[in-house]
Every structure is written in C-alpha cells, then in structure tokens.
Amino acid sequence: MSYNIAIDGPAGAGKSTIAKLLARELGYIYVDTGAMYRAMACYFLQNGIPAEDEAKITDACAGVDVTISYRDGEQQVILNGENVTGKIRTEEVGKMASTVSVYPVVRTKLVELQRALAKTENVIMDGRDIGTVVLPDADVKIYLTASSAVRAKRRYEELTEKGVDCNLEEIEKDIIDRDYRDMHREVSPLKQAEDAVLLDTSELDIDGVVREMKRIIAEVCHA
Ligand code: DC
Numbered sequence: 001m002s003y004n005i006a007i008d009g010p011a012g013a014g015k016s017t018i019a020k021l022l023a024r025e026l027g028y029i030y031v032d033t034g035a036m037y038r039a040m041a042c043y044f045l046q047n048g049i050p051a052e053d054e055a056k057i058t059d060a061c062a063g064v065d066v067t068i069s070y071r072d073g074e075q076q077v078i079l080n081g082e083n084v085t086g087k088i089r090t091e092e093v094g095k096m097a098s099t100v101s102v103y104p105v106v107r108t109k110l111v112e113l114q115r116a117l118a119k120t121e122n123v124i125m126d127g128r129d130i131g132t133v134v135l136p137d138a139d140v141k142i143y144l145t146a147s148s149a150v151r152a153k154r155r156y157e158e159l160t161e162k163g164v165d166c167n168l169e170e171i172e173k174d175i176i177d178r179d180y181r182d183m184h185r186e187v188s189p190l191k192q193a194e195d196a197v198l199l200d201t202s203e204l205d206i207d208g209v210v211r212e213m214k215r216i217i218a219e220v221c222h223a
Contacts, residue, residue, distance in 0.1 A: 002118060002119060002120060002121055002122050002123070003028070003122045003139050004118050004122070004123055004125065004135050004137075004138040004139055004140075005022075005028070005123070005124040005125070005138060005139065005140045005141075005142070005217065006125055006126075006130035006131040006134070006135050006138035006140070006141045006142070006193075006196075007019050007124065007125070007126040007127075007130065007131075007141075007142050007143075007144055008126070008127060008128055008129065008130050008131050008132070008141075008142075008143050008144070008190065008192070008193070008196065009126075009128075009143055009144035009145045009190075010145060010151070010175070010178070010179045010182065010183075010190060011094070011098075011151065011175055011178050011179065011182070012146070012151030012152070012154060012155050012175055013144045013145050013146050013151060013201060014144060014146065014154070014201050014206070014209060015126040015144050016030075016032055016034070016126060017206060018144065018206070018209050018210060018213060019032075019124045019125075019126045021206070021210055022124055022210060022213055022214070022217075023123075023124045024073065026122075026124070027122070028121075028122045028123055028124050029070070029117070029121045029122065029123050029124070030075060030123070030124050030125075030126075031068070031075065031114065031117055031118070031123050031124070031125040031126070032075050032126060032127075033110065033114055033125060033126065033127035033128075033130065033134070034097065034126070034127055034128075035068075035075060035077045035085070035088060036066050036068070036077060036110045036113065036114070037097040037098075037100070037101045037106070037110065038077070038088035038089075038093050038094065038097045039066045039077045039078075039079045039084050039088060040061075040064055040066060040079075040097070040100060040106055040109075040110070041088075041093050041094075041096035041097035041099075041100055042079060042084050042087055042088055042093055042096075043060070043064050043079055043080070044057065044060060044096060044100060045092065045093065045096055047060065051096055051099040051100050052099075054103055057100060057103055057105065057106065058103070058105045061105045061106060061109060063080075064079070064080065064109070065078075065079070065080050065081075066078070066079055066109070066110065066113065067113070068113075068117075091174065094178070095174070095178070098178050098181050098182055099181065101128075101182075101185070102181070102185040102186070102187065103187075104187050107129075107187060107188060111129075111133065111134050114127075114130075114134050114135075115134060115135070118134075118135055118138075125138075128182050128188070128189075128190040129188035129189075129190070131143070131192075131193035131195075131196045132188065132191060132193045133188045136193075139220070139221070140197075140216070140217050140220045140221065141193050141195055141196035141197065142196060142197050142199055142213060142216055143192040143193070143196040143197070143198050143199065144199050144201060144209075145198070145199070145200055145201070146200060146201045146202040147202045148172055148175050148176050148179065149172060150201075150202045151172075151175055152168055152171045152172035152175050153168065155171050155175070156168045156171050159171075197216045197220070199212055199213065199216065
C-alpha cells in the first residue's frame with residue numbers, strides 16, 4: 001500500500017521547495033500538481049485559446065495530453081510529447097493556469113492522473129485541492145500558508161536574484177488576486193481540509209519549515 005502526504009496552500013507559501021526537500025529525505029516521489037495546470041495553460045496560450053471561452057477550452061482539452069516523468073529525481077512535465085518543464089514558470093503561465101483551472105473539464109483530466117500516481121507510489125503531492133478532493137484519504141494533510149506580504153517578498157527576492165526586474169507591490173497584488181481566484185472558484189476551491197494541520201511559515205526559514213513539517217508528520221503517524 002502506498003503512503004500519501006498532501007500539502008495545500010496559496011501561491012508562494014513555499015509548498016514546492018519544502019515538499020521537494022521532504023520527498024528526498026523520505027524517499028518519496030514529489031508530485032507538483034500546479035505544474036500540470038501550468039502545462040495545460042501553456043497549451044492554451046500557445047494555441048491562442050482565450051481563457052474566458054469555456055466552450056473553446058473544453059474542445060481544446062480533447063487534444064491535450066499531460067503526463068509527468070522524473071529525471072534525476074526532478075519532475076518533468078510532458079505536454080503532447082514535448083518536455084515543457086522549462087517553460088511553465090512564468091507569471092503569464094501562472095495566471096493562465098489559475099484562470100483555466102476553474103473549469104471542471106481541465107480539472108477532471110488532471111485529477112485522474114494525480115490519483116493514479118498516488119495509488120502506486122509513496123507521494124508528497126502539493127496543490128490547492130489535494131487534501132480536500134484529490135486524496136481525501138491521504139495519511140497526512142498539511143495546509144501551508146504565509147502572509148501575502150511575506151510571500152510577495154520571497155517571490156521578489158527569487159526574481160531579483162535571477163536578474164529579473166520586478167516590483168514588490170505588483171507582485172503582492174498578483175498574489176492577492178490569485179489567492180482570491182483560487183479560493184473563490186466553484187469547483188475544488190483552495191481551502192484547508194478539516195483534518196489538515198495548519199502551518200504558517202511567515203516567521204520561519206526553510207530549515208524551520210522542514211523541521212515543523214517533520215514534527216507534524218511524525219505526530220500524525222504515531223497518533
Ligand atoms: O502551484 P502553482 O502556482 O504552480 O499553480 C498554478 C495554478 O494552478 C494555481 O494558481 C491554481 C491552479 N492549481 C489548481 O487549481 N489546483 C492544483 N491542485 C494546483 C494548481
């Protein structure tokens with residue numbers, strides 16, 4: 001039987017950084033579900049399909065195939081046979097992913113893939129609806145969050161380090177807009193599962209978050 005850890009939370013809470021580190025330590029597979037939504041978004045952008053046209057998005061979904069594979073332990077996202085892992089991290093793709101993820105047709109496809117992975121492998125899976133919808137029976141559920149100001153600052157520092165010119169206020173505004181969209185959509189909105197443990201990382205560094213996560217996992221597993 002496989003063991004599943006579900007991590008949900010808003011954009012920029014540190015989910016993927018932490019989940020990756022923990023997966024390596026525990027020998028689990030890390031599944032980044034946001035990357036799957038981003039790959040779908042990439043397809044719609046590449047093909048000029050407008051996010052607000054549900055009928056066109058629905059038609060287009062039939063022609064989209066998203067799968068994942070692993071290279072040196074890193075998740076790769078394959079879109080219709082092309083590895084798009086290096087293309088999906090832009091703000092444009094993130095925004096499009098958040099916009100099109102409101103459509104059930106987009107979600108159904110990806111949720112199926114996510115459940116199939118969790119069935120056969122020990123996974124740490126992160127996203128917005130993992131503990132609530134994708135893996136309601138996950139062994140451990142953690143809801144990771146931080147204030148929008150802290151999340152914006154982290155993102156700003158990450159981009160500045162990469163030499164990208166950006167504006168802190170705009171980043172925080174984008175984060176607040178994205179939170180609103182992800183939390184208020186009709187299908188599978190972002191929310192803390194009733195049985196998830198809440199961890200606010202606003203005052204913690206990466207080591208501190210990993211330490212807390214391990215404590216939570218040990219506690220839940222021995223309860
Ligand atoms: O985690 P991320 O920033 O890569 O996710 C991009 C968008 O994809 C996010 O704003 C909403 C959507 N998403 C989702 O609806 N459900 C998930 N499980 C993961 C992501």
